[in-house]
Amino acid sequence: MRLNQTIDLIKEDLISAVQTCIRIKSVKDVEHAATGAPFGPGIQEALEWTLDLGEKFGFTVKNVDGYAGHIEMGKGDLLGILGHLDVVPEGDGWSAPPYSASINDGKLYGRGALDDKGPTLAALFAMKAIKDAGIPLNMRVRLILGTDEESGWADMDYYLKKEEVPQIGFAPDAEFPLIHAEKGILHLELIQSHPTSFPHLVRVQGGERANVVPDLCEVTLKEISSEVVEKLLKSFSFPEGVSGIIDSQATDQEIKLSFKGVGAHGSLPQNGKNAVVYALQFLKTLPLNSEENRSLDNVLKYPGTGFTGEGFGITLSDEPSGKLSLNLGIFELTSDETRYVIDIRYPVTFKRDDVFLPIAKIAENEHLIIKVLTHQEAHHVPKESALVQSLLKAYADVTGLEPFAFAIGGGTYAKALPQGVAFGPLFPGEPEVIHCPDEYISIDNLLLTTKVYAQAILNLAADPENR
CATH class of the missing domain: 3.30.70.360 (Alpha-Beta Plaits)
Known part of the structure; x- marks a missing residue:
């Protein structure tokens, strides 16, 4: 597939970007909050760095007063991808420094590798691959960068009052194949x-x-x-x-x-x-x-x-x-x-x-x-909806794995959208290391996740002949 080959060519850039982002300690720090940095300087740095990267890729970017930001491509109705750059405190028990973004045995370690910097940047590089491959879209694709997901969602409360709300979208912040229901x-x-x-x-x-x-x-x-x-x-x-x-x-x-x-x-x-x-x-x-x-x-x-x-x-x-x-x-x-x-x-x-x-x-x-x-509140999108079925098809076509939708207790930004679901990055059978010492994402799965997200964007936002 042409798009997968394009993603393979930017693999090293993707890895480097995830490492750089992990090295920014973006833990909430309200004691040092300031104008443009409502959640502290670390989160501000992560947000500004990611927006700068999106701008370098040729996308339209916006910083919404430090509460959140977005990176956008295309024209038409709005498809949202909602990730976040804040992380929980590192805690104890790490075998390597938690913000070193070290790579060992094919795994990239660090706080935020899986939750949620790795998958958020995978979505950004999926957008870049579509742009680099010259594939036209008939929707706007907006990657929304949250900054307070781990501590109360004050970022989304602010952002959604200021900006257009996507009617459909997904959060790259949970598990594959797809989560269609989230508990209250x-x-x-x-x-x-x-x-x-x-x-x-x-x-x-x-x-x-x-x-x-x-x-x-x-x-x-x-x-x-x-x-x-x-x-x-x-x-x-x-x-x-x-x-x-x-x-x-x-x-x-x-x-x-x-x-x-x-x-x-x-x-x-x-x-x-x-x-x-x-x-x-x-x-x-x-x-x-x-x-x-x-x-x-x-x-x-x-x-x-x-x-x-x-x-x-x-x-x-x-x-x-x-x-x-x-x-x-x-x-x-x-x-x-x-x-x-x-x-x-x-x-x-x-x-x-x-x-x-x-x-x-x-x-x-x-x-x-x-x-x-x-x-x-609890959130639920029917399994038979076009959104769910389009994403499950992308997952199955790229991975060859069985597609199915299920419910979780975790709360993701999917709840912020009228029709939102959680989609990756944890694959079935992988250990649950979110919020744990030695949090990691494997390099192979980081690349595979990027390919799934790219195909998902095409399934939702491109004409059939371009998918």
Whole structure:
């Protein structure tokens, strides 16, 4: 195929571009926000660099006040491709520096390689290949560059109020073959004040984002001997991949502990091992007082029980999208209060209040203050739609693999469009490394993804004789 040959010729440029983009640490940093950089300087740099690249390719580009941007080609009705350049914090456990974009054994490693810089640039290079091959389009193709996908979508809220909204499109930010249904996403904060100061628990903290399974929890204790803690640590049964150690800087006044777990995407909590939950389970073995134990019990009983909302009695499920999931993503306990944030993904045939009201009732009974931090409704595009069928055909024709559509708990920018679906880049059978240490995309799959996206654009935006 002429288009595939064109993509093969720009392979090295694609790899180099992904490496350069990964080396920009585009983690949200509101403390250093400024005009034109509402999410911090790293994200601003990634956005401006990508827009410059699109301009060098000869496309029309626009920076929408630093909240987002787009790169566009063609004329006519608008087809949207919605990627994002922000990344979650790198976390611990990497075998190579997380922003080095190193290549080893045919894999390109780095935070954002798979989520979502690699596939976003694959879409851009697919557009370039179509342009280089001289294939005419009868639609405008707009690659929208988001910058706050991991932290609340303030970028899309701003962008979609300012710019034309594509009626159809896809997000290169999930899995192949195609995701036609996405669960609703609800992030809740719960806070409980303590009536008295705790005698032993100084601070317990774990997790940075609601949508990530915490892989680290740090604990500070007082008035418990290090010998007692050390003995109980040695006898405590941690599962494989989970550990707890006493900090070497412990003093007679305070003891610091670190608990390591296994990170995972918050929509798949069963794929991780929550360091917070195991830390609290261990703390329950210590000689704590009744108020301290009660605070730990409430967390372990409600968000700390199971992965499908068992603790809150919200084990909802449906045929199109499966079971509800719940992740305890952020936790902080001090002598003054206990605060935690949970990430809930609920099935597409349910509504927010089916989830919220049972939790609110428990919060009232337990004297917890509850707050909705973010909410996204569930989203669904019929499998028989022209959009779904065109993309599945591109996937099958390029890869030779079986095409099918399915539902996920993850939330992508597909929800921002009237008809939007998630399309790649993770191929069936590949390990799920999004939000994990040693996140990577294989070079072969990066190239194959680019070819799939190029064919998808042709199926949607070119006349049949040019596909």
